[in-house]
Amino acid sequence: MVSTQTRTRAPATRPRGPRPTRGYRLFQVVNAVVLTGVVVVTLYPFLTIVARSLSDNAYIVAGEVNLVPRGFNLTAYRVVTSDPTFWISYRNTVFYTVVATLISVVLTTCYAYVLSKRHLRGRTALVGIAVFTMFFTGGLIPNYVLVTSLGLKNTVWAIALPNAINVFNLLVMKAFFESLPVELEEAAAVDGLNTYGTLLRIVLPLSKAMVATMVLFYAVSFWNSWFAAFLYLDRQDLLPVTVYLRNLIAGATDATQTGGGLGSAGDVVQSAATIQSVTIVLTILPILAVYPFIQRYFVSGIMLGAVKG
Amino acid sequence: MAAPTPRSRRTPWRRALRRDWQLYSLAVLPLLFFLTFRYLPMLGNVIAFRRFQPGGSIFGEYWTGLRYFRLFFTDPTFWSVFTNTLVLGALTLLFCFPLPIVLALLLNEVRNRALKRFVQSVSYLPHFLSIVIVAAMVLQLLSVDGTVNQLVRAVGGEPVPFMQQAGWFRTIYVSSEVWQTVGWGTILYLAALTTVDGDLYEAARIDGANRWRQTWHVTLPGIRPTMVTLLILNIGTFMAVGFEKILLLYNPLTYPTADVISTYLYRVGIVSGNLSYAAAIGLFESVIGLTLVLSANAISRRTVGTSLW
DSSP: OOHHHHHHHOTTTOOOOSSOOHHHHHHHHHHHHHHHHHHHHHHHHHHHHHHHHTSOHHHHHTTOOSSSOSSOOOHHHHHHHTOHHHHHHHHHHHHHHHHHHHHHHHHHHHHHHHHTOTTOTTHHHHHHHHHHHHHOOOOHHHHHHHHHHTTOTTSTHHHHSTTSOOHHHHHHHHHHHHHSOHHHHHHHHHTTOOHHHIIIIIIHHHTHHHHHHHHHHHHHHHHHOOHHHHHHOOOGGGOOHHHHHHHHHHHHHHHHHHHOSHHHHHHHHHHHHHHHHHHHHHHHHHHHHHHHHHHHHHHHHHHHHHHHO | OOOSSGGGGGOOHHHHHHHHHHHHHHHHHHHHHHIIIIIHHHHHGGGGTBOOOTTSOTTOSSBOTTHHHHHHHTOHHHHHHHHHHHHHHHHHHHHHTHHHHHHHHHHHTOOOHHHHHHHHHHHHGGGGSOHHHHHHHHHHHTSTTSHHHHHHHHTTOOOOOGGGOHHHHHHHHHHHHHHHHHHHHHHHHHHHHHTSOHHHHHHHHHTTOOHHHHIIIIIHHHTHHHHHHHHHHHHHTSTTTTHHHHHHHOOGGGHHHHOOHHHHHHIIIIITOOHHHHHHHHHHHHHHHHHHHHHHHHHHHHHTSOOOO
8 A cells, every 4th residue: 555655755676566466465464464573572571571560569470460560569669779789780880881982992993993094014914813803712711811810800991801892893993994085184194194183183073973883882782791790790889780680680590499399489589570670671771762863873883894794 | 805006015014114103003002902802812722731720820830731621522511511502503593594584575575664664673672682681581571470471371271480491491592582683683684685686676577477486586696695694604603602691591400401512611610610621612612613614604605606705
């Protein structure tokens, strides 16, 4: 029904036959059903968690909470938000994300700029040094030994430094710098700007969207990361919110394990259900809030990387 | 990839350094990062052949030869986790590789642009969530009072403690992996689909091809380079199957199916402190991973002419 209208707007995409056959129309219906299913399956878990976070525990235990909260109350929200540890971990997440993202973006920008200079002697080797690490890594144990022996445990550096440069991001940025017109930089050189000046005053102002994309790539990955913090931070007051949540769910699963059968341990898990749901909701919230704005930067960044790869 | 200017072919090092020292200086910190946190751990793998003492040198104390390799080759647990790794890796590849292609093809047939964009936005969302959040949601949905067991009860079944049964782990792991990655995985395919030449469809139609045959003979060959590239990349991560997610979802009851090489070496190495033994296992895993990528790349270059490098 809408097809003719959209086809006139975008003629290049689908000039596929003058009139849809009956089979094709049937396919369109099936397709709509399948895609609706995808949307429902994707969103359902979120809605259930929200419903659980707003429900009374008794209804959850009875298995009666699905998409609609039962026994609506905000007690669990009050419990979680009045826990100082939760807010400390949130503050830690913000701090780690800011520091790590800053370091990552600076290092990635510098190296990508160097790699984008085609005339540079040794450029192939410099690219190779980075790309090889995409396919072969030292592995968990040597990394752990290294970070520990450098004395980085219980510092922000244990999170920021070992993952400072993501090679995929590096290649995205390199591809972008290569696409900038060479004439601009030549003109800058004629005007007497050295390499640093050219990068700071000419190249970076032209690359604002790219730098923003990099900031988002790194910030989201550091915001979401948990394993480095889990591995290298022992002190409760240093943990980010992801590890806070991890400890909450691990406590629940540990309880089921030690309890053996379901009957005995069931209570321990259930009592945490609302609390867990609330913590999940509060952790997702910032991501959901910025998601509509950052999504397209991610998509365009991925495409740029793909063109390169 | 040929050098654009003849000058760049062989600039003497001394001249290159004099001319581009500022560029090289920008590469110093990034190179320091790669050497310290990527290449040093690779060398750190020598502790697989040496006795490592906590607090001692990160390269170990004295040579032990292949002792640790012999140990894990005769360790029945190792072969069990090795099998689990292969099975989970194969299942992940089997579902997480083709499903984004199917979804992209379905999205490509949607005429209504707003609808298409809505489905895309929703399906990308799980990609932005921390693995901890995904794991926490899985635990909630599959708990005895969770959504899935509500369905089970609705059709008259007994609630199943999914997370405590080894028989369910693979299904749960692969489903959650599909849930999180399928939407995001469509991006590159959708981009590739827009580049397929419209004239080809016209020609196919004149030859009497219906839409299904057009998809089979025009669309799929059109996105084949993208498919092959992503397949090779997927094969590259085959051995490293979702370490972090498994660590969050498994427990001793599900070890028989859930425990993989990376989680096993984490427990042996970091939890129990047998770092040399774990490093030997890790090295074995990395070498298999590298071999897989190299062979996949070589095979694909021979057969379909697409390769990563």
